[in-house]
Amino acid sequence: MLNKIDENCGDLLEIFVGMSQVTRYCRQDIAFCEGVTFHQFMILDAVAKKKELSMADLHVILSVEKSTTTRLVTPLIQKGLLRRDRAENDLRAVKLVLTSEGKNIHKKVWVCLLSFFNKVSRNIPKNQKDNVLKSIHIFINAIKEAAAEYSCCK
Amino acid sequence: MLNKIDENCGDLLEIFVGMSQVTRYCRQDIAFCEGVTFHQFMILDAVAKKKELSMADLHVILSVEKSTTTRLVTPLIQKGLLRRDRAENDLRAVKLVLTSEGKNIHKKVWVCLLSFFNKVSRNIPKNQKDNVLKSIHIFINAIKEAAAEYSCCK
DNA sequence: CAACATGGTTGTATAATACAACTATGTTTG
């Protein structure tokens, strides 16, 4: 009986290991696109989608500490891809916007990503694609929900 | 036509983002088990499975740089969970083995993990479980294969 | 207005990670 569970969990562990590897690959490989890292691209993309974005929103999207958010944004400002304006309605808040250079780079990196994504896509059997993507959503959400209430060994 | 592709890729990006988040959660949460981090547990588990393991093998399993492998192993040696013996047949090589304390901790952390995995499991509809796990394998492998040949923007 | 809440940055510290240089041991080959 415990065996059954254990086996299942062995699978899960393997999957976590796989995800951890794959995440690492992506961060590294994508780093070679126009000098933008994976996280940096996420930020550019989030800003591109919303036109303007507060740090607070961003920190939810990235789901990292707000201090981390600041540090991730800083290099993008320095490279001139983002502007950090004050929000009109709340003087505490920041409003991130893409510079034209930022838009440019965002587009270029998308092209890189597309080529990578296509390669990934080609390694998934056509008739499975939909199912696979859906399954992963289910899985990721399952973990997020579990993590929300999770606090181990306390 | 490009739209179709783009949309698909938007999905993929979302998934990568999700994976990156989820990976981060796990590293953090699991860190609370007996002071063992996710990677450290992977190492303990790999050694436990094989009884003994060379650094070379381990560095393949973790798929990180060999120097990183060394640094990940070191704290486990220091905590007395692993022993670093010389291999008999090759004096260059190392043979990692679990100490009894290591076995003990390995087991304890498994219990923590089980409880987490069960929570995850409970958030996946029963009739989908098999499908979801299989899909993720397909996906992870697809990425690994793509990453193997991947070198962007060159 | 005083107390509390929110948005953000900075100080400080740590973990994970890479790459290059190096040591020591093995293997192959002219």
Add this chain to the structure above:
DNA sequence: CAAACATAGTTGTATTATACAACCATGTTG
């Protein structure tokens, strides 16, 4: 067999991602 090459691992050095706590400035509310 000695020289050249290959392999196993560690260490030096640097960077990135990350957290937590302390802090400042601005808003909101009793």
